[in-house]
Amino acid sequence: MKTREECVNPLWEQVMNTPDFAVRLNDSLSPDKFRDVLSMKEIYDIKRVIITGCGDSYMAGIAMKPAFEKLTGLRTDVMRMIEFNRHLDSGELGRTPGDPLVIIISVSGGFARVIEAAKRGTKYGAMTLGITDRPDSPMAKECRKVLKMDIPLMGEGVGASSYVSTSTTMLHLAARIGHVRGIVSGEQVKDIRNSLVDFCKSYQAIMPKLDDQMWELANRWVDLDRFDFVGDAADFATAFFGAAKMVETFGATCSWDDSEDWCHIGFFSRNPRTIGTGLVANPYSPSFSRCLETAKGMSLLHRPTLVVTTADKSVFPEGLEVCTLPEAKYDFMNPIMQNVAFGLLASRLYPLKGIEPFRAGDKDFDLGGYNGRDSSAVEIV
Amino acid sequence: MLGKRTLKTTQNDLREITKEVQDIVTESGIKDGLVVVWCPHTTAGILATSFWDPKGHEDMMEDFDRIVPMRVNYKHQDTPSDAAAHIKSAVVGPSLSAPVEDGKVLLGHSTGIFFAEFDGPRDRQYFVKVYGK
Amino acid sequence: MLEKRTLRTKFYDMVNITGEIADIVKNSGVQDGICIVTCPHTTAALCVACEQDPNILEDIQGELNRMIPTRNDFKHQETPHDASGHIKSAIVGPILTLIVENGELMIAHNQQGIYFAEFDGPRPREYYVKVM
Numbered sequence: 001m002k003t004r005e006e007c008v009n010p011l012w013e014q015v016m017n018t019p020d021f022a023v024r025l026n027d028s029l030s031p032d033k034f035r036d037v038l039s040m041k042e043i044y045d046i047k048r049v050i051i052t053g054c055g056d057s058y059m060a061g062i063a064m065k066p067a068f069e070k071l072t073g074l075r076t077d078v079m080r081m082i083e084f085n086r087h088l089d090s091g092e093l094g095r096t097p098g099d100p101l102v103i104i105i106s107v108s109g110g111f112a113r114v115i116e117a118a119k120r121g122t123k124y125g126a127m128t129l130g131i132t133d134r135p136d137s138p139m140a141k142e143c144r145k146v147l148k149m150d151i152p153l154m155g156e157g158v159g160a161s162s163y164v165s166t167s168t169t170m171l172h173l174a175a176r177i178g179h180v181r182g183i184v185s186g187e188q189v190k191d192i193r194n195s196l197v198d199f200c201k202s203y204q205a206i207m208p209k210l211d212d213q214m215w216e217l218a219n220r221w222v223d224l225d226r227f228d229f230v231g232d233a234a235d236f237a238t239a240f241f242g243a244a245k246m247v248e249t250f251g252a253t254c255s256w257d258d259s260e261d262w263c264h265i266g267f268f269s270r271n272p273r274t275i276g277t278g279l280v281a282n283p284y285s286p287s288f289s290r291c292l293e294t295a296k297g298m299s300l301l302h303r304p305t306l307v308v309t310t311a312d313k314s315v316f317p318e319g320l321e322v323c324t325l326p327e328a329k330y331d332f333m334n335p336i337m338q339n340v341a342f343g344l345l346a347s348r349l350y351p352l353k354g355i356e357p358f359r360a361g362d363k364d365f366d367l368g369g370y371n372g373r374d375s376s377a378v379e380i381v
Numbered sequence: 382m383l384g385k386r387t388l389k390t391t392q393n394d395l396r397e398i399t400k401e402v403q404d405i406v407t408e409s410g411i412k413d414g415l416v417v418v419w420c421p422h423t424t425a426g427i428l429a430t431s432f433w434d435p436k437g438h439e440d441m442m443e444d445f446d447r448i449v450p451m452r453v454n455y456k457h458q459d460t461p462s463d464a465a466a467h468i469k470s471a472v473v474g475p476s477l478s479a480p481v482e483d484g485k486v487l488l489g490h491s492t493g494i495f496f497a498e499f500d501g502p503r504d505r506q507y508f509v510k511v512y513g514k
Numbered sequence: 515m516l517e518k519r520t521l522r523t524k525f526y527d528m529v530n531i532t533g534e535i536a537d538i539v540k541n542s543g544v545q546d547g548i549c550i551v552t553c554p555h556t557t558a559a560l561c562v563a564c565e566q567d568p569n570i571l572e573d574i575q576g577e578l579n580r581m582i583p584t585r586n587d588f589k590h591q592e593t594p595h596d597a598s599g600h601i602k603s604a605i606v607g608p609i610l611t612l613i614v615e616n617g618e619l620m621i622a623h624n625q626q627g628i629y630f631a632e633f634d635g636p637r638p639r640e641y642y643v644k645v646m
């Protein structure tokens with residue numbers, strides 16, 4: 001078995017640094033940046049918000065939907081990008097000038113589908129706003145507005161920072177829109193800012209203990225290859241994030257769902273003792289009672305289960321691994337940081353298994369960029 | 382030193398009180414200081430404007446009416462004139478202060494001090510405080 | 515003598531500060547003089563209004579709102595409440611000069627109230643009272 005030091009890797013370092021990064025990020029996101037992105041008139045033209053992105057960006061959108069709705073008072077839909085690009089009726093875009101606000105999230109801004117989303121939204125009259133690390137990217141050029149996110153310099157590979165950065169940027173944007181619309185006061189905007197920093201700082205303190213717990217769990221789970229993640233609404237983002245990291249790092253066979261559908265479908269998976277299961281269950285969630293029933297089901301099936309929550313271990317059935325994380329003053333902030341538990345677990349599992357992330361060096365996998373993220377044809381329908 | 386004057390206003394009256402204020406300053410003997418004119422009513426105010434053209438005063442009072450019209454649906458249900466007057470008074474303000482230099486109230490060559498009646502006709506009063514040496 | 519007071523306002527608030535100012539005047543020991551109240555904010559102001567009917571305070575805020583509506587095309591692009599608040603504050607004014615006579619603040623008791631008028635908020639605010 002490998003030692004902890006042998007299992008240090010870029011993903012692990014990134015996740016461990018997430019709280020520090022998040023604190024620095026909040027300091028660097030000046031209010032001016034959000035004041036300048038949309039004028040007051042543009043903000044009042046918005047009647048509805050659509051957020052779209054792929055992978056981690058989509059998850060960040062899901063994570064911030066409650067924050068967006070609460071702070072802006074606007075109906076907010078988070079759409080899968082293929083749904084937004086090809087299936088959403090074009091009449092939904094630009095019914096009145098500058099409405100809806102379409103937020104397209106992409107760190108690189110270079111993939112075919114995000115360029116397509118920006119072109120489509122702009123063409124039909126929506127207020128397209130690109131959130132990207134590259135304001136000169138092809139996607140950014142197709143958007144009417146661009147908000148630059150800040151992510152630390154990092155190599156190519158499995159990341160965790162872009163999710164935190166995107167969701168933080170969206171939270172500040174929502175607060176700005178809500179302030180202009182009179183939903184939240186200037187005082188509340190300040191309090192949201194300060195609470196977010198305090199929340200990130202509370203994670204700084206618990207990271208070593210969390211690392212101990214995930215290291216110990218990774219050693220117990222090293223032989224598992226099938227995984228299943230469950231979370232509802234904003235917590236679905238955390239569940240999805242966990243699943244993505246297991247697939248990206250060691251190529252797990254993975255599924256992800258919400259509590260209700262898991263009780264309808266995932267529940268039936270065979271050999272439950274060999275399915276590593278992640279459940280995100282927060283006590284402030286309106287579906288917490290259903291999450292507890294789900295946890296009970298996982299326990300009865302003897303599924304190896306990790307519960308990520310702000311609640312105490314004692315509320316969950318015995319035998320489940322419970323990871324109790326710090327609680328934010330505002331519930332809608334918790335999904336910004338709760339992903340670190342699954343991130344740490346993945347970062348320890350793949351070196352323990354001796355697998356390279358993104359199937360590097362795997363000859364069977366080299367299909368010449370088969371997924372065509374760059375090469376896929378752009379179609380505007 | 383504190384002076385007090387009374388006056389009987391007409392409706393929407395703009396009454397110049399510059400001479401009365403100056404008289405109280407002169408009487409006080411104060412050469413170098415400050416004069417404060419205070420109106421103890423909440424439907425009247427004190428303001429400074431040109432004293433040359435009485436038509437200009439009509440314009441001003443009419444424009445106050447245009448800006449804060451007499452409506453029947455104010456929350457304060459006294460009379461439309463009274464309800465509007467409270468607002469005009471709060472905006473214009475109940476006091477005015479000016480420097481006293483060489484025993485004279487320092488005003489522009491066409492500036493006068495006025496008691497603005499936003500309701501009326503009523504018996505009104507105002508106070509003039511002279512402060513200094 | 516200069517005194518500072520702080521307060522927490524609500525949105526479009528009218529906070530009666532007459533009692534505080536009268537106390538400061540009384541405690542200053544000044545028998546015969548003036549009292550200057552100043553509000554060091556540009557989206558709030560000081561005004562004197564009738565304290566007998568709270569509806570009057572709502573009417574004042576409501577009418578100021580009608581005169582200077584919260585628009586989204588102000589050149590100052592902070593928020594509509596902030597931008598209009600700056601204008602309301604400039605019109606109503608941040609400074610009030612009052613008379614001190616026989617050691618007391620001169621005001622028509624139970625008639626005139628001194629109000630801290632909040633044109634944005636809720637916010638922590640302050641004002642200064644100088645008695646001389």
